[in-house]
Amino acid sequence: MSVGHxxxxxxxxxxxxxxxxxxxxxxKLDFIPGIHVAARSHLYQTAPIGPPQPxxxxxxxxxxxxxxxxxxxxxxxxxxxxxxxxxxxxxGARTLDIDLLLYDNLxxxxxxxxxxxxxxxxxxxxxxxxxxxxxxxxxxxxxxTIATLAQQVDRSGVQQLA
Ligand code: X6L
Ligand code: MG
Ligand code: MG
Numbered sequence: 001m002s003v004g005h006x007x008x009x010x011x012x013x014x015x016x017x018x019x020x021x022x023x024x025x026x027x028k029l030d031f032i033p034g035i036h037v038a039a040r041s042h043l044y045q046t047a048p049i050g051p052p053q054p055x056x057x058x059x060x061x062x063x064x065x066x067x068x069x070x071x072x073x074x075x076x077x078x079x080x081x082x083x084x085x086x087x088x089x090x091x092g093a094r095t096l097d098i099d100l101l102l103y104d105n106l107x108x109x110x111x112x113x114x115x116x117x118x119x120x121x122x123x124x125x126x127x128x129x130x131x132x133x134x135x136x137x138x139x140x141x142x143x144x145t146i147a148t149l150a151q152q153v154d155r156s157g158v159q160q161l162a
Contacts (some may be wrong), residue, residue, distance in 0.1 A: 034067045
């Protein structure tokens with residue numbers, strides 16, 4: 001397998017100590033062989049999309065990785081489990097969600113993994129943090145940069161934390 005891939009991930013939490021969870025999850029990721037956290041966004045407090053539930057904290061990160069997309073996905077899901085993620089109702093509250101958003105300029109459709117993340121291009125809670133750290137990355141389905149996509153979403157309900 002080749003080395004030196006770039007992946008973008010989105011993190012979200014709205015149960016428990018979300019700030020600690022997001023920071024700890026990123027440091028756990030950085031400790032994993034084959035993953036380096038190259039950049040991380042600020043944390044954002046965001047209004048929930050989906051069923052009524054508490055506000056989220058969201059963030060994004062850029063990973064340098066030697067892991068293939070499927071291997072990286074399994075690593076991310078394993079970290080979710082380590083933070084006590086329990087899948088109950090669809091789109092319900094969670095201690096930690098980590099989504100694989102982009103992987104190089106790849107488009108990939110597998111039963112359990114679609115890259116780019118199919119709903120990232122219209123989600124302010126993904127695009128606004130991601131635009132901080134990867135404004136010039138081209139989302140390969142739309143052909144638009146993250147900065148352009150971020151400019152096109154409604155920023156209300158997305159507040160950067162200090
Ligand atoms: C129609 C149907 C329109 C479904 C939108 C949008 C479904 C987003 C799921 C949708 C639809 C989602 C987060 C969240 C969730 C998060 C914030 C999801 C999955 N995750 N809200 N809601 N942050 N603020 O990380 O993204 S549930
Ligand atoms: Mg998600
Ligand atoms: Mg997810």
